[in-house]
Amino acid sequence: MSAPVRTSVASDEAIAELLRGWAPAQRWFAHKGVAAHVVRLERTPLDEGGVAQLVALTVRSGEGEDAARTVYSVPITVRPAPDEALAAALIGELPDVDGSPAWIYDGPHDPTWTRALLTLVASEEGAGSTTFGVHGHSAEGGLPVPAGARTKVLSGEQSNTSIVVTAEDGETPLIAKVFRVLSAGDNPDVVVQTALADAGCGRVPRPAGWVDGQWTGPDGELAVGHLAHVTEFLAGSQDAWRVATAAVEQHRDFSGEARELGRATAEVHAVLAAELPTEPATPQRLSALADGLLERVAWACTAVPQLHEVAAAARERVDAVRHVGDAPALQRVHGDYHLGQVLHSQTRGWVLLDFEGEPLRPLAERSVPDLALRDVAGMLRSFDYAASTVADPGDWGPVCRQAFLDGYTAVAGTDPRVGGQAVLLAALELDKALYEVVYEARNRPDWLRIPLDAVHRLLAADPS
Incomplete structure (x- = not known):
């Protein structure tokens, strides 16, 4: 496990309020046009500085306690000062997080967040707790994961968010897909592509690794499943x-x-x-x-x-x-x-x-x-x-x-x-x-x- 870091529990309600207004406008939000109520927010840091974080946001769509509940994966970065390069990815500003202001950004657009994710995969380490935590895994015989790389979010996706990772030393570029709706169980994208690649099938991108973990499911019980998948990016295709x-x-x-x-x-x-x-x-x-x-x-x-x-x-x-x-x-x-x-x-x-x-x-x-x-x-x-x-x-x-x-x-x-x-x-x-x-x-x-x-x-x- 990574070394423990300082995160602000007191700011959870404020972050939840920010995300309540921001998430329904995103392409990956599954229940547009329906009143969204934040039921639960869990956070875990992905790096030692606590800048890169992952939020599991449980949302009730519609009115009444029997309305459907969905758990979304919401990557964020929490910064003590604004970053002009990330202006388009700003979720909002919080005036008082542990006594200081903080700027909250959409994580996939912040290279710091993607590098933290890749570090977990390359090191096969984990972060977080037994109730909400993540664990990185490298694919056996798969592609190496670069330590430093340029990142870019692909546009046009609806249900997930994919980040292209371009290494600076000529290594194979990768693409990290972040699953936005968290569901208990093995994601077929990971299982099926890995099985095909392991069998020597060249009709799928070669795997580099994946991230799985545990979180509180829609029913309040502990859920275990995949959160992200990292594979070869076929540049020029x-x-x-x-x-x-x-x-x-x-x-x-x-x-x-x-x-x-x-x-x-x-x-x-x-x-x-x-x-x-x-x-x-x-x-x-x-x-x-x-x-x-x-x-x-x-x-x-x-x-x-x-x-x-x-x-x-x-x-x-x-x-x-x-x-x-x-x-x-x-x-x-x-x-x-x-x-x-x-x-x-x-x-x-x-x-x-x-x-x-x-x-x-x-x-x-x-x-x-x-x-x-x-x-x-x-x-x-x-x-x-x-x-x-x-x-x-x-x-x-x-x-x-x-x-x-x-x-x-x-x-x-x-x-x-x-x-x-x-x-x-x-x-x-x-x-x-x-x-x-x-x-x-x-x-x-x-x-x-x-x-x-x-x-x-x-x-x-x-x-x-």
């Missing part, structure tokens, strides 16, 4: 969404890239099936899956009146899942797979990222074996969205979809377009499109036609 949409805009054939992406996806699925537990797709599991898909149909049709006319056909399509007799085994999957979750590296080809699964689903659900075809369905929908970024994409989308499936089939050895797999894939793609219809209706009405057209097209097609 481009995310597949940008590569694909550029091809659409240029009316350029993308089938070769799509085929290779299909191969890469199947390679990752094969390694996951070999390295992590699998389960047979029993009739009971398929029936449970069908029940869940039927619930999604009902939810979507209730939320978006335009879906009422296709409700019966959608129910028939997803209910067919329970009658599939040759379903593949259930296994660990990506869980939230689309073009934005893949990078293209000049030296490595396609590299898959972010194995957390859907961020709003409970962590326990995201760790349960699933059909690998769910990832396939997600990528097929992503090609449809990419094609829709221009007014007249021609046959760009359908060509890419078929090329992706050709590449996937070549490695997987079975064709998702044939037999029972075709029934499963059709149901899973429809499920994804229904979710998109509700999302767009609520958030981007101008985009609603994209998934709505897809629902009609999918229901008109014969899965076999």
Whole structure:
């Protein structure tokens, strides 16, 4: 454990008040538009000076004691004087912290905080207490963690915060992902990527380490889980969404890239099936899956009146899942797979990222074996969205979809377009499109036609 440092217990209420007003405006705050009440604040220092700190902020969303509670990870730095370089990251000023003023900054934007985190990982030490503490771990055989480095927060993320770490001595740059919503249990991003890397799979970034710890959970009981993950940063790479949409805009054939992406996806699925537990797709599991898909149909049709006319056909399509007799085994999957979750590296080809699964689903659900075809369905929908970024994409989308499936089939050895797999894939793609219809209706009405057209097209097609 690190040497004990002086922190101010008296300032906890003031910091909680600062964060109560600041946190709901951040992209990672999950319950926007709902009254947020700070239920609990815990703090632990990450360095000996007490500048870098980590806050576990328990927030009740809505009114009443039965309202949902969420524990957020809020990195902060506490400084005795303002820092002009961090002006954009200022959370607020406290007039009296242990008799002196203090300036509170958003930790990921302060290099001092990131260096303290990396020091824990490199030294495999801990900080804090048995009720709220953190512990660093270096990945066995993984990348070295630099002691001194330049840091930069990536923009555009919603559910987490990622910090690029560039070493000054030519070492491999890293990226530290801070999980913003704290959930008890092992985070799939750490478990799945580590398993793939340990198996020698080059389709994921190489790990450097992670931070886990313990905190008071939403129910008031002690929770244990992951707080951050540090991996290789592929400098100079481009995310597949940008590569694909550029091809659409240029009316350029993308089938070769799509085929290779299909191969890469199947390679990752094969390694996951070999390295992590699998389960047979029993009739009971398929029936449970069908029940869940039927619930999604009902939810979507209730939320978006335009879906009422296709409700019966959608129910028939997803209910067919329970009658599939040759379903593949259930296994660990990506869980939230689309073009934005893949990078293209000049030296490595396609590299898959972010194995957390859907961020709003409970962590326990995201760790349960699933059909690998769910990832396939997600990528097929992503090609449809990419094609829709221009007014007249021609046959760009359908060509890419078929090329992706050709590449996937070549490695997987079975064709998702044939037999029972075709029934499963059709149901899973429809499920994804229904979710998109509700999302767009609520958030981007101008985009609603994209998934709505897809629902009609999918229901008109014969899965076999």
